[in-house]
Amino acid sequence: MVASSARTVPRILTVRRVVVTALFVATILGGCLIGVFLAVESDLPQVTSLEDFRPNIVTQVFAADGSVLGEFAIENRVVIAFRDIPPVLRNAIVAVEDAGFWKHIGINPWRVPGAALANLRSGRLGQGFSTLTMQLTRLLFLTPEKTLERKIKEIILAFQIEKNFTKEEIFTLYCNQVNLGHGNYGVEAASRFYFGKEVRELTLAEAAMIAGIAQRPSRRTPILDPEGSLARRNHVLDRMAAEKYITQQEADEAKAEPVRLRLPRKQPSIAPYFLEEVRKHLEHEYGSQRIYQGGLRVHTTLDPRMQRAAVRALRDGLRLRDRQARGFVKPTESILEDGLLPDPLHLDEWSWPFAEGDVVRGVVVASDRASAVVQIGDYRARVGPRDIGWSRPGRVDDVLPRGTVAPFRIVALSEKDGRKQARVRLEPDPKVEGALLALDVRTGAVRAMVGGYDFERSQFNRATQARRQVGSAFKPIVYAAALETLGWTPTTTLVDAPLSITDPWDNSVWAPQNYDHGYMGPITLRRAIEQSRNIPAVKTLQAVGVDAGIEYAKRLGLSGELPPYLPIALGAGEATLIEMVGAFATFANQGLRMRPFLIERIEDRDGNLVEETRPRATDAIRADTAYIVTSLLRGVVERGTASRARRLGRPIAGKTGTTNDYTDAWFIGYEPSLAAGVWVGFDEKVNSLGRGGDGSRAALPIWMDFWKKATAERPIEEFPIPGNIVFIPVDERGRPGAPGTPGVRMEAFVTGTEPRIHPAALRAHP
Numbered sequence: 001m002v003a004s005s006a007r008t009v010p011r012i013l014t015v016r017r018v019v020v021t022a023l024f025v026a027t028i029l030g031g032c033l034i035g036v037f038l039a040v041e042s043d044l045p046q047v048t049s050l051e052d053f054r055p056n057i058v059t060q061v062f063a064a065d066g067s068v069l070g071e072f073a074i075e076n077r078v079v080i081a082f083r084d085i086p087p088v089l090r091n092a093i094v095a096v097e098d099a100g101f102w103k104h105i106g107i108n109p110w111r112v113p114g115a116a117l118a119n120l121r122s123g124r125l126g127q128g129f130s131t132l133t134m135q136l137t138r139l140l141f142l143t144p145e146k147t148l149e150r151k152i153k154e155i156i157l158a159f160q161i162e163k164n165f166t167k168e169e170i171f172t173l174y175c176n177q178v179n180l181g182h183g184n185y186g187v188e189a190a191s192r193f194y195f196g197k198e199v200r201e202l203t204l205a206e207a208a209m210i211a212g213i214a215q216r217p218s219r220r221t222p223i224l225d226p227e228g229s230l231a232r233r234n235h236v237l238d239r240m241a242a243e244k245y246i247t248q249q250e251a252d253e254a255k256a257e258p259v260r261l262r263l264p265r266k267q268p269s270i271a272p273y274f275l276e277e278v279r280k281h282l283e284h285e286y287g288s289q290r291i292y293q294g295g296l297r298v299h300t301t302l303d304p305r306m307q308r309a310a311v312r313a314l315r316d317g318l319r320l321r322d323r324q325a326r327g328f329v330k331p332t333e334s335i336l337e338d339g340l341l342p343d344p345l346h347l348d349e350w351s352w353p354f355a356e357g358d359v360v361r362g363v364v365v366a367s368d369r370a371s372a373v374v375q376i377g378d379y380r381a382r383v384g385p386r387d388i389g390w391s392r393p394g395r396v397d398d399v400l401p402r403g404t405v406a407p408f409r410i411v412a413l414s415e416k417d418g419r420k421q422a423r424v425r426l427e428p429d430p431k432v433e434g435a436l437l438a439l440d441v442r443t444g445a446v447r448a449m450v451g452g453y454d455f456e457r458s459q460f461n462r463a464t465q466a467r468r469q470v471g472s473a474f475k476p477i478v479y480a481a482a483l484e485t486l487g488w489t490p491t492t493t494l495v496d497a498p499l500s501i502t503d504p505w506d507n508s509v510w511a512p513q514n515y516d517h518g519y520m521g522p523i524t525l526r527r528a529i530e531q532s533r534n535i536p537a538v539k540t541l542q543a544v545g546v547d548a549g550i551e552y553a554k555r556l557g558l559s560g561e562l563p564p565y566l567p568i569a570l571g572a573g574e575a576t577l578i579e580m581v582g583a584f585a586t587f588a589n590q591g592l593r594m595r596p597f598l599i600e601r602i603e604d605r606d607g608n609l610v611e612e613t614r615p616r617a618t619d620a621i622r623a624d625t626a627y628i629v630t631s632l633l634r635g636v637v638e639r640g641t642a643s644r645a646r647r648l649g650r651p652i653a654g655k656t657g658t659t660n661d662y663t664d665a666w667f668i669g670y671e672p673s674l675a676a677g678v679w680v681g682f683d684e685k686v687n688s689l690g691r692g693g694d695g696s697r698a699a700l701p702i703w704m705d706f707w708k709k710a711t712a713e714r715p716i717e718e719f720p721i722p723g724n725i726v727f728i729p730v731d732e733r734g735r736p737g738a739p740g741t742p743g744v745r746m747e748a749f750v751t752g753t754e755p756r757i758h759p760a761a762l763r764a765h766p
Helices: 002-042 046-052 087-096 109-122 134-142 149-163 169-179 186-197 204-213 226-242 248-255 272-286 288-293 305-328 471-485 526-531 535-542 546-555 566-570 579-586 623-639 643-648 694-709 759-762
Strands: 060-061 067-072 299-300 358-366 372-376 379-383 405-416 417-426 433-440 446-449 493-494 521-524 592-594 599-603 609-612 615-621 651-656 663-669 676-683 725-729 745-752
Touching: 002 169, 002 623, 046 521, 060 272, 060 379, 067 272, 067 623, 067 725, 087 169, 087 226, 134 169, 169 186, 186 226, 248 288, 248 471, 272 288, 272 299, 272 446, 272 599, 305 433, 305 446, 305 694, 358 676, 372 405, 379 405, 379 521, 379 609, 417 615, 433 579, 433 694, 471 526, 471 535, 471 546, 471 566, 471 579, 471 623, 471 651, 471 663, 493 535, 521 526, 526 623, 535 546, 535 566, 535 609, 546 676, 579 592, 579 623, 579 651, 579 663, 592 623, 623 643, 623 651, 623 745, 643 694, 663 725, 676 694
Parallel strands: 060 299, 379 417
Antiparallel strands: 060 067, 299 599, 358 372, 358 405, 372 379, 405 417, 433 446, 433 676, 493 521, 592 615, 599 609, 651 663, 663 676, 725 745
16 A cells, blocks of 8 residues: 555656646747747738728720720739629639638638648648638738748738638638639639639639639649649539538539630730830839739720721731732741641631631641642632732742641632631732821821831831931921921922032032932922922022021921931931821911820729820911911822822822832821821831832822721811911912913912912903
8 A cells, every 4th residue: 555655656746747847848839939929920011901902903095985905914803892702603712712711710720730730741831721811811911932931920910811801801802812824813804714704694613613723823724724624623513512502413513514615815906006105105104013003094095997997008008019019929937847737727816807808817728739728717718829929830839838827818708508618819928117197187196006017026116216218208398498487489480400519528419310300490389399399399498598497397396316418308307207297287287286195194093083185286387387388288189299199089188208219108198187197118228119119109009098998987178278378370380360261270378478460361361
């Protein structure tokens, strides 16, 4: 008995020591943990900032008619409220990600032991026990790295979030922030991307698919891993059944449904050059972060109907000009891989509709000596020698071997016995470039802008960035200066005769020539500009003075360096297309130069006005001078180098421009409320457009094609006549004549500059 008691005492002492030691160790560990938590907590963000949390959303750019022109975003996100998330999606997310979400306080303690055991077995932090709240802390505040410190931060932040926000608010934040693959953040953006519908329209199977993507959005999506994402979807459905959100029968029926994706098929922007100009302005004024994350709403001046007409006119015109300049060029792009065509055969541009008259790339699927079979979308076409513009004897398969990818113009589309057939014509992409720009005369608003043949080929905007010699398009500026400073009139006589000018610095001699290398002798100023004679233009600049001529060019908006010598009268100086169109628009606007602009207003994500552009006018030249110039330029269209534009049957004023060696071709024309210009040339200024590459044949046809469509619904307007303009009948030499006499027409003069009419002339022709 005594021995037994003696043995019991040491045991009790041992137990006491173990308990005391354990309590001591626990106290130390607890203190350490508290210290760690306090240390970590001091570096954590304040979750109360979520009350003002603004997730990144898309910046949208709108055309003048309110249609969406483009978007700027890093994260494609559409923010929605809790009430917009359908129960079927709520249940799917909770079932697979955090079954106890609606009950726990930020962490689920029952999942911790299992996760810890799994990590001990694997020797790494691979298994987590994150709740939706903890996942939200990662999405908003933390990095995805798997460390003990990050996990502690998650737990602390989860507790704080649960303390400060309701479950509905937490769940909504998660659904708007979660990454769901392919740049889509939030369930609404994902629903629209994968299934082409709003989130409230999702079926059970679709909701389960979206809920399953959140686990591995960079790898397991229906696009990147169809089989894996399908298995994940079915797992979500099983979890929903296990959690009693649906019956097992409903789960099985949903699992039997095939995945029906409706991925977005966005057509390329109709105005990529315009959008890039808008983006550069936004980045300069507001910075990249606000563009791509701030959800700005940018309302622009672009007219979509005019823009489409501009794109079509320029692309068609450049193809035609290229064939005339370079002849037939064999296509070189091929889609063959190891001698095989891809299966299935598909090009991105086949995803959007095309119609007769469009130019679409096709793939040669078979080819022999006499013909080739071309596939364009669901259509097949047989192409022969005549369809490839190849008149020389030879084999079709030499030009279009199997696998060739080339642009084809669609001549006709038809369907017979379930087979879709097409008639097409080869349309090689041109090397020649061009630009087209249209301005609202009265405001300066840019209505259309095409900066090149293909934005994907070259992002350089030839409408705003390319400084090119303007050729004879500069002459109206020279004559405007003479009208205003020297008091000249349309009937002022100029002598078109050989001219030699000696440079006093190096004694070199410059002898300008006319386009036709001939001379017309004494002619009126009107005749000189209508026929674009070079010698009279040079003599006019001599009379005005080179410095005065440059000053007038600056007044009209030409901001580049203009060399101070006489050849600028013939367009030796350089300017951009937008500057030249703006200068001609000044003539149309009674001498008021309107500063061109692209953006009408910018609003923030809440609809508050951030920026607004109002038309800015500058008095450039007198209204009467502008009207006289317009009258002269209407003569260019009626009787001069742009006379083919007369067939449009509208009151058009304009001027062609051609440089030496046909490196640049221009036409700028206008009516009372709209002005537009076209430039055509090669990017390398030494390359020539070839014979026929002048303004009237290379640029004017493109302008006319655009103008016909752009003004189809516009009423005919007449240019306003200033009160000090009088009209006098004159003959072709500018001498007063009687109305009705052959060769006599009414000429416009500023009051006080008109010629005197001899009464005898009127009596002779009553």
